Amino acid sequence: MTTTNPFLPGAQVGEQDESTTSITWSAQSVSGRKKPINDDAWLAFASDIKGASLLEKDGTHSLDAHDLIYAVSDGMGGGNAGDVASRLMLEQLSAMIPRTFKTAASGLRPGYFTHLQQAIQAVHLAVNGHAGENDHRKGMAATLALTWFTPENLYLCNVGDSRIYLHRKNTDGEAETRQLTEDHTFAWKKFQRGELNERSFRAHPRRSALYEVVGGGHRTVNPYIAAFPYQAGDRFLLCSDGLIDGLWDKHIHSAFLKNPDSTSDLAESLMSRAVTNDGNDDTTVIALHVHDMVKKG
Numbered sequence: 001m002t003t004t005n006p007f008l009p010g011a012q013v014g015e016q017d018e019s020t021t022s023i024t025w026s027a028q029s030v031s032g033r034k035k036p037i038n039d040d041a042w043l044a045f046a047s048d049i050k051g052a053s054l055l056e057k058d059g060t061h062s063l064d065a066h067d068l069i070y071a072v073s074d075g076m077g078g079g080n081a082g083d084v085a086s087r088l089m090l091e092q093l094s095a096m097i098p099r100t101f102k103t104a105a106s107g108l109r110p111g112y113f114t115h116l117q118q119a120i121q122a123v124h125l126a127v128n129g130h131a132g133e134n135d136h137r138k139g140m141a142a143t144l145a146l147t148w149f150t151p152e153n154l155y156l157c158n159v160g161d162s163r164i165y166l167h168r169k170n171t172d173g174e175a176e177t178r179q180l181t182e183d184h185t186f187a188w189k190k191f192q193r194g195e196l197n198e199r200s201f202r203a204h205p206r207r208s209a210l211y212e213v214v215g216g217g218h219r220t221v222n223p224y225i226a227a228f229p230y231q232a233g234d235r236f237l238l239c240s241d242g243l244i245d246g247l248w249d250k251h252i253h254s255a256f257l258k259n260p261d262s263t264s265d266l267a268e269s270l271m272s273r274a275v276t277n278d279g280n281d282d283t284t285v286i287a288l289h290v291h292d293m294v295k296k297g
Contacts, residue, residue, distance in 0.1 A: 019292040021232065023068050023149060024060040026263035028271045029284040032242065039075035039082030040240045040284040043090040044068075049101035052094040058264055062293065068149045069097055072162050072284050074240040076213070077131075077140030085127050085142040089214055092123040097148065112148070112155045113225055120144070120159065120214065120223050127215030141216030144223070145181060145238045147288070149230065157225040160184055160210045163244065165237040166228075167256040177253040182224045184212035198248060208241065234290045235263075237270070242283030246274030263287040 031038035044055040046066035055061065061068055073089050075082030096119040100110035131137045143160025156164055158181035167177045182188070185208065191201040201207060214221055235256060247255075251273060259266040267287040274283055 020062050020064050021151065022060055022062045022291060022293045024263050024289045024291065025055075025058065025070060025286060026267040027057040027070075027284075027286045028267045030271065030275060030279075030282070032281045032283070033279050035282060037080050037083050038282045039077075039086060040242070040282040041073045041075065041083075041086035041090050042238075042284050042286055043071045043073075043094060044286070045094050047098040047101065049098070049105055051098045054094070060293075063149060063151045067097075067100075067151075069094075069146065070238060070286050070288060071144060071146040072238045072240055072286060073145075073214075074143045074160065074162055074242070074282065074284070075140070076142065076216075077137055081131070081137035081140035082142070084130065084137060085140040085215055088127055088130060089123045089142050089144060092126055093119060093146070096122065112150075112153075112227070116146075116148070116155060116157050116225050117223065120157065120221060124214050124218075124221040128217060131215060131217070139215075139217050141213035143210070143240070144214055145240075147236060147238060149290075154228045154230045155225070156180060156228055157223045158182065158184075159212050159214050159221060159223045161188070161208065161241045161244075163237075163239055163241075165239075165252060167235040167237070167253070168231075168233070175253075175257060177249070177256055179249075180226070180228065184210050184224075186211070202248070230290050232290055232292045235266075236288040236290075237266075238286040238288070239270075240282060240284040242278075242281035243270060243274045243285055245281055246276070246278035246283070263289050 027042045029040050045052040048066050073086035075086030103110045131140045143162040145158045145162035145164050148155040161183040164181045166180050169175050187204040187207045190196045255269045259269050267285050
């Protein structure tokens with residue numbers, strides 16, 4: 001990992017044009033066919049020392065002066081507990097993540113892994129505390145898939161079975177799509193070890209039995225956290241398990257190939273096919289594209 005402080009101002013631009021890394025995104029979320037409330041939630045915000053600035057469902061934003069954070073959460077629990085859990089978690093994260101800028105401003109280098117771990121543990125306790133105040137929300141919980149783009153690195157994490165995918169060309173120029181996160185189910189572990197093929201995994205009776213969630217009355221939470229060196233041209237997908245219910249991995253890869261230029265077209269294509277094929281659960285997607293933009297000198 002680099003020791004460069006990503007929060008220091010960039011060099012002054014002279015007469016020549018300069019490129020800057022930007023991210024274009026599109027988010028969509030729909031309720032399941034038989035569900036009165038959408039328990040999924042998504043979040044997009046730009047973060048700096050002043051705090052979090054919420055972003056619309058579609059847009060493009062530079063990484064020059066802000067970190068960019070995108071997250072999907074799938075809530076669980078009776079009544080509207082799942083809806084409350086997912087939104088409470090994202091609300092709390094948008095308040096906690098900008099604190100890294102204050103750390104940098106004080107002359108210390110932010111520890112992203114530690115900060116993410118502490119933030120998610122704090123949200124975990126907040127969800128459990130909220131559930132303890134209302135018997136109807138006892139045991140409420142949520143999953144999480146989060147990408148945190150800094151000017152120099154991507155930090156990602158997940159809890160549960162909400163996923164993050166990467167679509168990138170390999171050294172041979174062939175496009176590949178792969179899952180960057182871990183499903184916190186024992187069925188997924190068997191799938192990764194080759195003990196189950198994708199068909200058997202999708203039909204497994206315990207495919208959705210999560211051993212890690214945010215909340216749920218558990219004392220602690222153990223998120224999967226990783227650093228990933230992104231590059232221009234990378235495309236990412238964040239999604240709740242409603243999308244996976246309707247699409248196989250080959251369908252996700254195909255959607256990337258068929259929609260190379262537009263995050264909104266990609267999100268719409270994925271959502272439409274997933275809901276047509278299944279659609280019983282809430283379904284949420286955020287499509288991201290990392291690219292260079294030219295700044296005029």
